[in-house]
Amino acid sequence: MWLFDLDNTLHDASHAAFAPISAAMTGYIVEHIGLAEGAATELRQRYWKRYGATLLGMVRHHAVKASHFLEQTHRLPGLEDRLRTSAHDRAALRALRGRRYVLTNAPRHYALRVLDALGLAAAFDGVIGIEDMAMFGHLRPKPDARMLRQVAWRLRVLPSRCVLVEDTLDHQKAAHGLGMKTYWMQRYLGGRYAGEPPSPPKGAAKSAEVGVHRCPRPLYVYARIKSLQSLRRA
Numbered sequence: 070m071w072l073f074d075l076d077n078t079l080h081d082a083s084h085a086a087f088a089p090i091s092a093a094m095t096g097y098i099v100e101h102i103g104l105a106e107g108a109a110t111e112l113r114q115r116y117w118k119r120y121g122a123t124l125l126g127m128v129r130h131h132a133v134k135a136s137h138f139l140e141q142t143h144r145l146p147g148l149e150d151r152l153r154t155s156a157h158d159r160a161a162l163r164a165l166r167g168r169r170y171v172l173t174n175a176p177r178h179y180a181l182r183v184l185d186a187l188g189l190a191a192a193f194d195g196v197i198g199i200e201d202m203a204m205f206g207h208l209r210p211k212p213d214a215r216m217l218r219q220v221a222w223r224l225r226v227l228p229s230r231c232v233l234v235e236d237t238l239d240h241q242k243a244a245h246g247l248g249m250k251t252y253w254m255q256r257y258l259g260g261r262y263a264g265e266p267p268s269p270p271k272g273a274a275k276s277a278e279v280g281v282h283r284c285p286r287p288l289y290v291y292a293r294i295k296s297l298q299s300l301r302r303a
Contacts, residue, residue: 070167070168070169070170070221070224070226070230070231070232071165071167071168071169071170071231071232071234072170072171072172072220072231072232072233072234072244072249073169073170073171073172073193073233073234074171074172074173074211074233074234074235074236074237074240074254075171075173075175075180075183075184076173076175076236077236077254077257077258078234078235078236078254078257079154079158079171079183079184079187079189079297080152080153080154080183080187080257081153081257082257083257084151084153084257085148085151085152085153086145086148086151086183089145089148090142090143090145091113093141093142093143093144093145094113094123094142095109095110095113096109097127097138097141097142098112098113098127101131101133102131112126116130121174121210121211121212121239122174122199122208122210124138124139124199124208124210125208125210128208135199135200135208136200139176139178139179139199139200140176140178143175143176143178143179145179148182148183148186149182149186152183152186152187153187154187154188154189157296157297157298158189158296158297158298159188159189159192161296161297161298161300161301162189162192162193162297163192164301165300165301168194168224168226169192169193169194170193170194170195170196170197170224171184171193171195171196171197172197172211172220172233173196173197173198173199174199174202174210174211175198175199176198176199176200177196177197177198177199177200177201178198179198180196180198181196184196197220202216202220204216204219211237211239211240211243212237212239212240212242212243212244213243214243214244214246214247217243217244217247217249218247221247227248228244228247228248228249229247229248229249231244231249231250232249232250232251232252233249233250233251233252234251234252234254234294234300235251235252235253235254236253236254236255236257236258238253238287238289238290241253241289241290242287242289244289245288245289245290246289250291251289251290251291252290252291252292252293252294252300253290253292253293253294254294254295255293255294255295256294256295256296
């Protein structure tokens with residue numbers, strides 16, 4: 070079973086989506102919470118760092134309705150014109166054996182829109198968006214390990230039979246703790262991340278597989294990849 074993150078894993082969200090989404094969230098806070106723009110930006114970033122999703126802070130501290138926040142902040146006019154993929158990516162996904170699902174902290178309608186525009190929708194058996202990550206009446210998006218275990222149960226597969234392809238280390242750490250195999254997609258990060266594993270010790274054997282980089286640290290990352298094609302060699 071393959072579980073793929075969406076943004077900065079299947080496409081370059083830093084180019085296509087992140088800036089307008091951040092601006093829309095800041096605007097939402099200005100309009101509905103009544104903060105000035107600078108304070109709204111600070112609050113958005115603080116909730117994202119604390120909870121892993123700005124939405125959770127808005128729901129917990131401001132009684133915001135999750136569906137309203139997601140709809141308002143993911144309209145993104147012109148998104149399709151900014152999305153890019155390649156025939157090689159589509160072929161690589163189709164060649165993977167086993168079921169394939171998108172597992173994203175973004176809303177489902179946004180994920181489906183992105184997949185349709187990229188021509189990747191047919192490569193997946195389903196999409197699990199943030200709306201599908203509720204437990205006991207509360208949203209529990211990645212990296213919540215309880216949600217990841219529940220996802221495996223819903224898909225009728227053992228966590229140890231799942232492979233998570235992600236750009237976010239915290240999500241991989243939680244998945245690894247359940248026995249999932251994790252791949253760190255670095256193609257679209259361009260240095261905009263923290264926590265890269267240190268270089269292997271001098272004299273350590275190098276992988277002979279092009280595009281697949283074994284990671285001695287952290288232990289929860291099985292391999293670093295920079296293309297979907299690398300998954301066929303992993």
